[in-house]
Amino acid sequence: MNNDNTYQAHDADLIASDIHAYLKQHENKDLLRFLTCGSVDDGKSTLIGRLLYDAKMIYEDQLSALHKDSKSFGTTNTDFDPALLLDGLKAEREQGITIDVAYRYFSTSKRKFIIADTPGHEQYTRNMATGASTCDLAVVLIDARYGVIAQTKRHSFICSLLGIKHVVVAVNKMDLADWSEQVFERIRSDYNGATARLDFADVHFIPVSALLGDNVVDKSDNMPWYTGPGLLHHLENVTIASDRNLVDMRFPVQYVIRPNLDFRGFAGTLASGVLRKGDEVMVLPSRQVSKVKDIVTFDGSLTEAFPPQAVTVTLADEVDISRGDMLVHKNNLPKISNEFEAMLVWMDEKATRPGQVFYVKQTTNTTPGTLSEIRYKIDVNTMRKQSQDGPLELGLNEIARVNMTLHRPLMFDAHEKNRATGSFILINRLTNATVAAGMILDRPVSKSAPGDTSPVSQNIREETGLVSLADRQKVLGQKGRVVWLTGLSGSGKSTIAQELEKQLTAHGRLAFILDGDNIRHGLNRDLGFSAEDRTENIRRVAEVAKLMCDAGVIVITAFISPLISDRDNARTIVGAERFTEVFIDTPIDICERRDPKGLYKKARTGDIPQFTGVSAPYEPPVTPDAVVRTETRSPADCAAKLVDHLEPLVGVAGQGSAPGQNA
DSSP: OOOOSHHHHHHHHHHHHOHHHHHHHHHHSOEEEEEEEESTTSOHHHHHHHHHHHTTOSOHHHHHHHHHHHHHHOSSSSSOOGGGGTOOSHHHHHHTOOOSOEEEEEEOSSOEEEEEEOOOSGGGHHHHHHHHTTOSEEEEEEETTTOSOHHHHHHHHHHHHTTOOEEEEEEEOGGGGTTOHHHHHHHHHHHHHHTTTSOOSEEEEEEOBTTTTBTTTBOOSSOTTOOSOOHHHHHHHOOOGGGSOOSSOEEEOOEEEEEETTEEEEEEEOOBSOEETTOEEEEETTTEEEEEEEEEETTEEESEEOTTOEEEEEESSOOOOOTTOEEEETTSOOEEEEEEEEEEEEOOSSOBOTTOEEEEEETTEEEEEEEEEEEEEEETTTTEEEOOOSSOOBOTTOEEEEEEEEEEEEEEOOTTTOTTTSEEEEEOTTTOOEEEEEEEOSSOOOOSOTTOOSOSOSSOOOOOOSSOHHHHHHHHTSOOEEEEEEOOTTSSHHHHHHHHHHHHHHTTOOEEEEEHHHHHHTTTTTOOSSHHHHHHHHHHHHHHHHHHHHTTOEEEEEOOOOOHHHHHHHHHHHOGGGEEEEEEOOOHHHHHHHOTTSHHHHHHTTSSSSOBTTTBOOOOOSSOSEEEOOSSSOHHHHHHHHHHHHHHHHOOTTSOOOTTOOO
16 A cells, blocks of 8 residues: 555554554544435545545555556546446446445544445435445535535435434535636535535535545645635544433343353443443343443453443343343433334335334344334425325335334334434345334324324314303403414514513503413423424414413414414414414524524534524515514514504404503
8 A cells, every 4th residue: 555645654654663552543543434425426436536545545456456447447538537446346337326335444544434435326315325324424425517406405314314413515526617616605505505404413515526636635726715624634523422422321232141150241332321330220121220240341341331332241130131121321211112203214125005014123122013104205305294195105215204113112212312222124024124224203103194183082072161252252352363473583573572462461452472482491391493393393382372362362472483384384273364474574684683692603603503594494474464674663663563453353343442442
């Protein structure tokens, strides 16, 4: 191997002077697993080949064979086609494409790497998902000539679904786009807009030419306008240690080791958390409690173990433990259930429908389970629910939200919290083929299908009281109504809502505010800010608002509620005739200047992912019932305008003016 590169020079000197020190240093390097993905011909294999070549990670005989193969199979019209380092299958070389996942290992003086080169064709999506399932980072290739296309969005969505938090968008073939900064910035803007709803912790953009090597290992002289790091420098320095869950200790038992009468150990790989000698642990599912006596490895005992170390644990007590059981800290338990909700990537040629039984393999556990419901499929190009006529079924490479029912309980966490205990595969019971990969969601199983408003229980009925809506209106002298304030964070929703409540009360009206932050401290404290949780947050608020409206109260809600579909659903729940949508139309630069909670600053630095208006979309109302602009009007003036708008809508015929109301 050539060693005339700065990435190898130090290693070469150390090998020559102290081989043991070199091996020790190499052993202590951390490992980054990453994949390349994107559409066909975006240059994924070429980028990896160039990375290995420029980093001097190719042996001389490999390099010689590469030059020889490039003349026969190359697609670059030169005697050097880096893609052939990865594309080794005959069909791949004949067609100039990647079909199966190819893995390569290399290391620099700072870090060890395992690369997964994944195919770009839509029909090989399952191969791409397989390669992404164990990776920490994704390099998404985009052809500078074509920009963000459907397959770019598809692969980005799958990366997010599989829990990859770090993304490098490599805008490739800049040499064919005249090294244009404008092209690069347009693609950056398009990609940010297309993936705003995805759960990425950080996204970095690097303009490259994989064929020529610009910004792959060495900085490019052709793009002086780009001042960021090259690809290899970023890969060496990206922080992934914080991605590991070191809080929730999970030790799935893989094997019971009993070499003699004096030793009984439980072998496995620590999935998450930290395990120490002397820790009090609980065995699941039996819930027996003991203490860790020793943590044994081939090199001797450890005082503590970290993920993903493979260790053997001995306990102070004789406890019945077998494969599939799990050791946890007794005050930090996973969920234990024979039902869960998950996102499923279907990988089999034969489609499936609800009711089919599979083996469900999760950590070291395998149990029969039934695909009890396909709630809806995802259109990965738009990242939204896919409309479906007729019974739902899952075909090859399709992704859906499903309910699973198991024959016995499993111990699991949500995938976003713990990738090891939150993932599973489905296995065909007849062929033993893996047919699907799944990610468990942090939500209880919902029995209702999308759009189904019927309750889960069938043994209930709606009761009608002896006091009618008209009776309540007569007592209160007003009609119940929901005033839905929507707008960006910092637009003034809460301030205007408070002023509106005050002025309506002064007019003799019974009004009450449902504020977004207050609701999340109580009723919706179990919800986060994922797309699913945001939708559920708005649904629950609408249901509460409807009940209060039935009681005759003027309900004022102050919620960002960024999606038109969620607000339309709220209108449907409450009833269109009792719903007033108010758009607090404040430009984002003014919202950011106000920034009362300092949220925009945190969002701009990446501390708050999926922040509406910055890294998540806001869909303004198309035809709101009222528009309030706060740049030039005080909150009191804005509220007064709304009072004037609402008075004709909440008054009761024949009642006259309410106390304190100007007739």
